[in-house]
Amino acid sequence: KTLLKRFLNGIGGFTDQVNTYSNAAGTVILPYVVGNAEAIYVGSSWDGLIRDSELIVMFGGAPLKNLQVAGGGPGMHMGEEWLRRAKEAGIEFVNIAPLRDDAADFLGAEWIHPRPNTDTALMLGMAHTLAEEGLHDPSFLKRYCTGYDRFESYLMGGGDGQPKDADWAASITNVGAGRIRALARRMAASRTMIMTNWSLQRADHGEQPFWMTITLAAMLGQIGLPGSGFGFGYGSMCGMGGPRERIATPRMHAGRNPTGSFIPVARISDMLLNPGGWYEYNGEARTFPDIRLVYWCGGNPFHHHQDINRLLRAWRRPETIVVHEPWWTATARHADIVLPATTTLERNDIGASPKDRFILAMEKAIEPIGEARNDFDIFVDLAGRLGTREAFDEGLGEMDWLRRIYEDAREQAAERLVDYPGFNAFWEKGHVEIPAPVEPYVMHADFRADPAGKALNTPSGKIEIFSETIDGFGYEDCPGHPAWLEPIEWLGGDGATNYPLHMISNQPATRLHGQMDSAGISRKSKIKGREPVRLHPADAARRGISEGDIVRIFNGRGEILAGAVLTDRVRTGVIQISTGAWYDPVTPGRVGALDRHGNPNVLTPDKGTSRLGQGPIALSALVEVERFEGELPEITIFRAPGIMADAK
Template sequence: MANDVKTVYKSLGLCGFGLGSNSAAVDVKDGKILRIRPMHYDDAYDIEDMRPWRIEVNGAVLEPKDKTMPTPLQYAYKKRVYSKNRIPYPLKRVDWDPNGDRHPETRGISKYERISWDEATDIIASELKRIHAQYGPLAVLAQVDGHGESKIIHAAHGCPGKLLDLMGGYTLQARQPDSWEGWTWGAKHIWGMDPVGKQGNVQNLFQDIAENGDAVLYWGADPETTPWGWGGMQPGRLVRWLHDVGLKSIFISPDLNYTGAAHEGKWIPILPNTDAALHCAIAYVWIKEDTYDKDYLATHSVGFEDFKNYIMGGEDGVPKTPKWAAPITGITERQIKALARYWAKHVVSIAHCAGGGLIRAAYSSEPARLEVALLAMQGLGKPGAGQINFMDWGLFGIDEIYPLPRSACQPDLSSIYNGWAMLTYPVNFIPKTLIPQAIMNPPVKWRGGHVIAGLPAEDQVVEWDFPHDGDYELHMIWTDSPCWQTCWNGGYEMQRALQHPNLEFILAQHPWLENDCLFADIILPTTTKLEVRDISADLFSGQYNMLMHEEQAIPHVGESLSDFEAVGEVAKKLGLYEEYVGGTEDELIRKGFDNSGVQDMVSYEEFMEKGYYVVPTAEDWEDDPRGMRPFYDDPQANPLLTPTGLIEFKSTLLEQFFPDDEERPPVPHFVPYGESHSESLLHPRAEEYPFLLVTNHPRWRVHAQNDDNTWCREIETCKVKGPDGYMYEPIWVNPKDAVVLGLKDGDIVKMYNERGAVLGGIRLSERVIPHAIYQDHGARVDTIVLGELDRAGANNLICPSNTTSKNAPGEVTNSFLVNLEKVDVFELARQYPEAFDHAYEAETGQIAIDKIVEGA
């Protein structure tokens, strides 16, 4: 490439928690991004020195490539960096006066005016001092959690907490285990696994499954899509390789997702929220036909007789037969029996990719527990049988959740990480799922401890409340993750909460003017990771781990500062700058390297000269234990993290603390509806709302990130162009349902329930089961009527507000009841002219800044 082109290396994770992600090379000329492309390991290292691993089974070879494998979202990221939605300079809401009327009722409606960084930080510092003096530090809610770019020193999702700690504390919005709710609130009570409660030990598991397994059940899993924002293309390679080895692929989900469509196998369509019924029916067949491993259960489990009693109908008089499950699940009795019998005769594993939609639905604790029960009934941990995850290798640097050949080291940058998203020990906190209630209707109480993944199951029985012991209610929010409405549960309720008069000041910092930013009183523009220098790691490629020195690729866009720098400007006004920064950028990079774990493998000088260090594969990786094999071989020597050390078909903790909880009983059940939820076709409410909405991770976004990427929006499956030229979020509808509804492909509809409505564009497809409809989650908010109607299809706005169940404060953002109704968008435009003359360009999704900022 020409000499005037500069190449920098970036761990280009768009959802990384600072843990690192699949890396890429960024070619820059004259301060502008030319392109983003794979990074070749052998540009700086001899491949043999990296000790490349190789697994060959039945003639099919799996081995790392000599380059990284970014996804299309990462290639296209320059369009996100240069989006017109970037916040160009600090903004203040025009009718918010810190010395007068604050007008909380117009948040989300008001326009903004440009102010300087100096004026913005003066106001912020003054407000912090005032609120501390009037209410105390705990009246400030720090929303410093969520998915974001994999930055370390300049990390989002935490820097405000670092400053607020120096000021005496704050109230933390405690992060939920959102991608694995059911595992945390359910599976942890049957097999006790940590750090995130969603899977067992999967170390070295892919080789074991390939050598000894017969089939993989992709249960709600879409490895070709879910990891795109933080991993790379390796998951898709793994699905193909397992097929080439000779394993059967079986896809169980309401929709034939991209993995199911792109790979050979069998699709078993199932109605949303009914997986637990299928689990129960499979268990019934095994018990009835005596095809489960009784010897294993006798030595590796407790409580099976109680579980058997429920399955066979002894508890409630209803045997959980395939005939019982067929009308519930939409799967024929014959198919259920065939699946159960095949599984009983073959070595079968279950694959997930962050759990799928069933793990974020109502009562998701139950399918998570029942899945483990089925694995246990067939000898969990025996050669070739386990539960695998196609996403989380490298997570937290824990070898036990690394199913591929292990690297000699997983670089650790926690010594300088400024993102506090995973903080687990605050004194004052509120579960993210309860934030609207905590703002509008305090006090709130919950059972579930700190609600953050990774803590022992015993933490879930602790009672908490907010406010606590006379503390003040919330009066300020400081958010560096302004995406509550479209990334969490019950978003319309959050819109109302953000207008509550108790909230005297809302401060947001973000690169893009979108979603919750439009409810803030002050908005600070922050950078993307391509605009900062940093040190980072690549832990998610599934190939090699790397430590990287990330040079700054381009100048800051507009007046943006990094999150670390933005908070630092406030720290200066408070006289806390030196304590806040903790050293120069050079000093912090060196400190990160010296504590990374690779400092004895390569010199700092060589690391800086080459720009990255590829950690070799561990020499002894083939000797690592394989998945749950140690527990299978000797459960006494290798106990689980349950109270008994065994698989608990009847949970010791739940029986002790929640013996009468019908929504999460001591023995796992199929719970279609109950006190907290009625999101079931079996409930009378389904007469008015006859469809279950499936909302998976999007293919062309990462949650709400990338919705303004014009390259992606050109793809037919990304958006549906309406008659008004607006690009609507697709809603997949089975043709049989469309006939009843009188809909055709391309129609614009209102999707609604009693909580509100969002619009979408119809895509007719047999890739979704009748009585279910499909729309990706994460479309950015584009309000027509605040608290009632959204144009862009941000379906989390109409999710349930209640949590997983009454004693499990997780999110419910999938598989809920809705109805569809065709709309005339031109009539809506006449009815709501101001909303339709909005700030977003119809086709590109790019912002017209002059319609939001006065005088722009």
């Protein structure tokens, strides 16, 4: 994707996407509260947590499958080991999630399973207990925070007359009030670390659980102390909390986009369907551009975007769609021009993650297959035809660029007194290992030690429990302090009458997103060729569904087939189906066609988290499930489409 942006910037610019589907809402809200979004990617290190924590409360758990993957590719797979060491050190765990196995069995975690999307209400109930029983830390709130008084007024019922106490929270979450109070007291009595996964902010009003996590940690008064505080994403990907010097890794730069045009990443269908339409984002009133050409590399919107039927309608609007792909994914099948691109085995590259201690030399294993070409070479030739080759490649080839970006990173590392070997030695050895820090990293320890000298990058220099800036935007869907806002779809809402099951579409264990769904390990996990869906035996019994049945999952946005797996490791009222099954409609190109394979994004709503963050809300989806009757349609997505060689 960096190469694509560099190419488009060189020919005059383009409309970019900002933030990610992984954590868009969190990335926007955190700078207002703590001055930057660092906590999404860098948290207190596990070695320190293991030494000093007593209690770890995990909103969203820490699924081991998530700890095997990371952007850029991890060289160290330490997630499970850190968790095991924490357990051996005597740390207690609480898993707050609709899935029991979001926490590994060896942790012995207490499982609390609220209704999905009600975590903010649960945190508010705990916060009320802390305040009412004097278990909060007023001195910390006064010295290091601003706006707590405004929040406390809301917490105690100011404005709406409803105290956000444990009984109120119980009515929303279906977690007993006594259990809510007990957890709050336990957190106040312990050195407590609150870990909130990215998944919580991929829901309607997803900014709120992140903001409320920080507020709850602030009330405990332990932010900046060893073994405590808050963090995001410890259970979302490999490397979070791994001890690592904060130094540069090799990267290519896309250059400057002269247009300055962008949309929030998950608003692509809105943009294509509403050229010239007005929307709000992060305090700005913006206008969607009129897009005539879509150029897509390094992604698969027919996997990761919400409400695929709506995307299908939107995809018809541009005049031309160009895609680079090694595989015949659904996105490639919906393109006008498909340029066959090499896989990672057919090109030279460098792998590195800012959370990992290894830089990897990814030496080409085989020559390109068929007509496939390296993305770099494709753009070099296109830039040459458009007269911008020199700006794109600067006269350098593939290996020259790898050498340059590595040596740039090497120079930056040297400034931090870290010695990387020269490029030739690196390439021959195959990797560089970045040394671990001598001391554990404690997030916000410097701020706690010197709040004036190490002030946060917020207007007040403090943690903003109430934000005057956000309040000034006037967003009813994201007010000036964390609050319970009813999701567009949840089990306590009107929509549950027709669609009484909440669908959790989490990350798969047998592939990375949609990558390699056609490979053996993923296909072996299928049931009669369909993606597995897990549901509680009680929910299955009410619908006459047995283990291994093919079921139809549906709502007002679409319908898919899946294979039933019955388990009590899923909360009642919830189904779980992983993302990544390649979209395979029985009638390709027809909006509303049954997806025979089981892509849950056929069913998810395409709406922003709020006018502030405009992130995706895939985890706010209600559905119904029934046993599928009739002839089972054949899976066809893994067959290459017919090629009309003589088409004119």
